[in-house]
Amino acid sequence: EIVLTQSPGTLSLSPGERATLSCRASQSVSSSYLAWYQQKPGQAPRLLIYDASSRATGIPDRFSGSGSGTDFTLTISRLEPEDFAVYYCQQYGSSPWTFGQGTKVEIK
Amino acid sequence: QVHLVQSGAEVKKPGASVKVSCKASGYTFINSGISWVRQAPGQGLEWMGWISAYNGNTNYAQKFQGRVIMTTDTSTSTAYMELRSLRSDDTAVYYCARDRQLVVPGSIPHYYYYGMDVWGQGTTVTVSS
Numbered sequence: 001e002i003v004l005t006q007s008p009g010t011l012s013l014s015p016g017e018r019a020t021l022s023c024r025a026s027q028s029v030s031s032s033y034l035a036w037y038q039q040k041p042g043q044a045p046r047l048l049i050y051d052a053s054s055r056a057t058g059i060p061d062r063f064s065g066s067g068s069g070t071d072f073t074l075t076i077s078r079l080e081p082e083d084f085a086v087y088y089c090q091q092y093g094s095s096p097w098t099f100g101q102g103t104k105v106e107i108k
Numbered sequence: 109q110v111h112l113v114q115s116g117a118e119v120k121k122p123g124a125s126v127k128v129s130c131k132a133s134g135y136t137f138i139n140s141g142i143s144w145v146r147q148a149p150g151q152g153l154e155w156m157g158w159i160s161a162y163n164g165n166t167n168y169a170q171k172f173q174g175r176v177i178m179t180t181d182t183s184t185s186t187a188y189m190e191l192r193s194l195r196s197d198d199t200a201v202y203y204c205a206r207d208r209q210l211v212v213p214g215s216i217p218h219y220y221y222y223g224m225d226v227w228g229q230g231t232t233v234t235v236s237s
Contacts, residue, residue: 035223037153044203044227045145045153056225088153092207092221096169097143097155 002027002091006100012108019076021103023089028069030093036065036074039102040085048087049074079105110134112142112204112228119234120194127190128231130204137185138162143207143224144178144189146200156202159187162210162217194235201230 003026013019023034032052037045047056049065052072062077076083084107089100115129130142144156157168159178166178177190187204205224212218 031221033221037224039153044230045205045224046227047223047225050223050225054222056223090153090155090223092223095167097158099153099155101152 001096002029002094002098004089004091004098004100006087006089006103008103009101010104010106012106013079014108015079015081017079019074019079019083019105021074021076021087021089021105023067023072023074023100025070025072025091029072029091032068033091033093034065034067034072035090035092036063037088037090038083038085039088045088076105110206110226112206112226114202114204114228114231117232117234119236122195122235122237124194124235125190125192126194126233127188128202128204128233130187130189130228132161132185132187132206135206137180138182139210140206141208141219142178142180142187143205144176145203145205145224147203147230148197148200151200154200156189158207160208160210160217161185161187162213191233194233196235199233199235201232203230204228 005024007022034052036049039045053065086102111133113131138161141160143158159166179188206226207224208219211220
């Protein structure tokens with residue numbers, strides 16, 4: 001199975017700053033089938049990005065995804081107060097689907 | 109709006125089974141699949157498997173093979189996940205999520221993949237003696 005490793009584990013930033021989250025796969029992700037999710041405490045995950053770089057419906061354009069092969073990045077251009085949460089990457093290119101362990105974006 | 113509404117919290121003893129339901133609304137149920145994902149307390153997300161609402165085909169993560177059964181009832185647009193032989197480390201929040209869109213029906217259906225775009229609210233399953 002494909003192992004996804006996210007870094008850093010925790011990102012401490014201030015509102016208005018840029019956040020860059022990394023997701024590295026143990027082998028190439030087929031067709032760039034990689035998604036990013038946001039999860040807040042007590043809530044279900046929310047799809048932000050699919051196919052590595054396509055924004056899901058209703059997602060603000062401050063969220064962007066990039067990458068291919070084994071290296072992927074989620075960028076939040078200017079952090080809003082509601083963006084402080086845990087972010088997971090997930091691959092759906094080969095079964096079993098797998099998730100990264102998450103990156104927590106916290107207020108500095 | 110598209111919604112997935114799950115059944116309520118469960119408390120089970122080790123060795124028992126639990127069956128969680130996930131009722132879909134706001135879209136054509138058979139045109140998608142449902143994945144089940146769980147999250148142990150304070151931990152990350154773990155994919156358990158997927159079922160096609162179109163033809164009932166399933167794809168289970170190897171870890172759960174033999175212990176999980178996923179089914180659908182198209183008459184009520186409801187998906188079910190049954191987990192057997194529960195252990196304490198099965199204590200988690202269980203989520204259903206819409207996964208894949210049917211683009212070519214038939215004996216070998218083809219799907220459009222786009223991640224999991226709609227999630228249920230989660231069902232807490234506690235396994236304790």
